[in-house]
Amino acid sequence: MSPLTSKGTVTRAADGPPLTMIEARKRYFERSGLAPDGGYHDRLVKLRVLGLPIAFPNSPGRVRAVRYHDYHHVLTGYATDWRGEAEIGAWEVASGCRGFVAAWILNLSAFAIGLFIAPKRTLAAFLRGRRCDNLYELEDAELVATKQVSRLRAERGLERPRSPLAVRDLLAFALWSSAALGLVVIPPAMILIGALWIASARLGL
Numbered sequence: 001m002s003p004l005t006s007k008g009t010v011t012r013a014a015d016g017p018p019l020t021m022i023e024a025r026k027r028y029f030e031r032s033g034l035a036p037d038g039g040y041h042d043r044l045v046k047l048r049v050l051g052l053p054i055a056f057p058n059s060p061g062r063v064r065a066v067r068y069h070d071y072h073h074v075l076t077g078y079a080t081d082w083r084g085e086a087e088i089g090a091w092e093v094a095s096g097c098r099g100f101v102a103a104w105i106l107n108l109s110a111f112a113i114g115l116f117i118a119p120k121r122t123l124a125a126f127l128r129g130r131r132c133d134n135l136y137e138l139e140d141a142e143l144v145a146t147k148q149v150s151r152l153r154a155e156r157g158l159e160r161p162r163s164p165l166a167v168r169d170l171l172a173f174a175l176w177s178s179a180a181l182g183l184v185v186i187p188p189a190m191i192l193i194g195a196l197w198i199a200s201a202r203l204g205l
Contacts, residue, residue: 021152022145024074032080038070065103067141072134075153078125086114087125093176094129098136105183112180126173127165132157 019027029038039045040063044055069092073080078088089110097103114122133156135141144152153159 018148018150020146021071021074021149024149025070028074061102065100068135071141071144074149075158083118083121085110086118086122090114090122090126091129092134094126095132095134100136108180108183112184115177123173127169130169131160131163
């Protein structure tokens, strides 16, 4: 079995040299049941929500963001199930998604789900993200492909000891939680209100 960090990140092959990011990402794809290329070239993104299949376009903005996102999975060790995606969503929001609009939308959506299905883990991931750096500041995600996982984790602050919880951390979590819930709740609510208004107008209510 490959050595893991406390969060489950593969850092080296068994009895071998430290893994590079691209090698660890390949193993992450295999463990997660993803395509060897991460599905970057697929036309649609396919998910299952409550057992129901859902698909949406794999836009260029999403593809660009998910290349960083997958390397973040390698660095953090968060899984690809719903709880893991909620964790990494909160982690990326806290550490900042820069100008990646698709990343903000997808991460805030996952963050909102995490508030319901894994609130403690979502909070812990958010706090962790506030104390380290991610890769979104890089011009190209593949710039880290040949770097060793363990070295990059240290460079980005993921090995720092957990610092005491501060009031400003809780305030930040509350603000971003509100933003995440607003993103998920407000659009469907507006659609529902609009549909009810149209129906009532047609029925003369």
